[in-house]
Amino acid sequence: MGFPVFLLQVTSHNESSDPRLILLLLIKMINKSRGKILGVLALFLVMVWYSIYREDRYTQLFYFPVQENNKTTCPLGEVEKKAAQLIGNYTRDHPLFLQLKDYFWVKTPSLYELPYGTKGSEDVLLHLLSITHHSLPESIQSLKCRRCAVVGNGPRLRNSSMGDTINSYDVVIRLNNAPVHGYEQDVGTKTTMRLFYPESAHFDPRAENNPDTLLVLVPFKPSDFQWMEAILNDKKRVRKGFWKQPPLIWDAKPEQVRVLNPYYMEVTAAKLLNLPMKQPRKVKQKPTTGLLAITLALHFCDLVHIAGFGYPDSANKKQTIHYYEQITLKSMAGSEHNVSHEAVAIKRMLELGLVKNLTYF
Template structure:
């Protein structure tokens, strides 16, 4: 599996390209820490990488025909490597939240957001009533899910990697990473975009494909309320955000998904090694730990679970 770490603006981003193995991990880590310090909500990047790992563990890789080293990934190889990072992990949890799990069913969660839904079920139920949870059949039927995670950092500027990125089966973008006008560098294909209200692009139709899955990564109860007011065209929520999210967000509800907080929990507990007891102390804008994130990325690079393909 290739994962490219790139930077196109102020936020750190993650995408697919070839790892320069001649450079030491120390140099890579220094670069990552330097770039990570410039961003906010970096946990999304590690989360996106983890989601790629989840998808990839039962896939078989075929040869690439663009400027990426040809390699074969036997069935289960990534799963074995990931097991060294994530212990006691189960794939039984659905990737996206489903209405049936909240409608007339008590599903107590041990955590509040961002790692659970405790206390937010009422707003969440109204959001799930108008959105969906399924993965497109075109993705489900893939024998091999070759994934690229792309963000909005300057590393891809003038890289001419757009064509290579488009050849991946799954292209995941973060937050409001731009596409329009930068297609030659970042590609034009977007399978899935992870975001939270403050990072939602004001024009989702311009920056995404018609079939792009718009995946809300909820960090706080207000995130569900924002989504509800947008999709149901109610009076907009203006308070409770560190930055004003879009008041008009023209997106197809059928393409909207709500990420299961379970994967946030696993990312935080298993990959970032964050103590769960600290959850109640977390404040808006502080759900990341720079040193933990850098170490997690370094470990994944060392194990060969991911590759930094923009280290050039």
């Protein structure tokens, strides 16, 4: 019987054998079987190497580490470069929010009426801009890297446990009246900006926002300006011109309010959805606030991640479309939104690496 087999038998069948005996046997056999020993050692080393290799391959193929947001590195210029591939004539020269000087000292002519321009609404807008602000907070302006999360209202957020991740971003943009309280574990608590229009305004803006949250009015029609101006100046409330009655009491500080530049609605509609700026009344289509928020982020953030976007299959009429309420896709039948076209636009952004999805789409 050769040495290797004999040694294995000794060690395996009699684990309590005296180690000194095994050592003596080893020394005795070295002189007779030096070549065989070297062969066994070589085989042993090969087996060890193969075991380590298999472990590494397993780790590479089947272990998916959590992708953490690295605050020390910033992909400066990447968003601009990739956005230019998707958005024709992409530029960051346009202000995010409307400001008084453009409607007082210098009246800037607008090519379009709302929601793509301010043509015909200059007078009421002048009154509104005289009491609101247009700047970004210094805490955002001073950032060397603006890491932004745009939080949609979709059911993907339900039971997602994304709250802490969302809170870790420098800028968190939320939509309409989506609640935070009661859903903190899934959606977080931080809100840097909240985009809304009168019909989607939460009746108590202090309840679901932080004290320094920017409340960004998305104007779709002239009555939206009138509603906001009447609310902030505590004038007689505007009740007509809305598909749903907006709040008559809306307790917010004027310095928190911003008016979104309709330029970004135009970009969303014309460049991302290929919608004509002038549409027949019967077939009007408009972008959702969610896609608009992504467009806005692409124009001032250095990194854009999204969460809670995507709708259920159109055949699934009973699947809810929001994480916080039970309304279904059927409710969007007359909403003037084409969610299929918007899904294609967002998937194109994902393919380009322009945005990253934090929840499955």
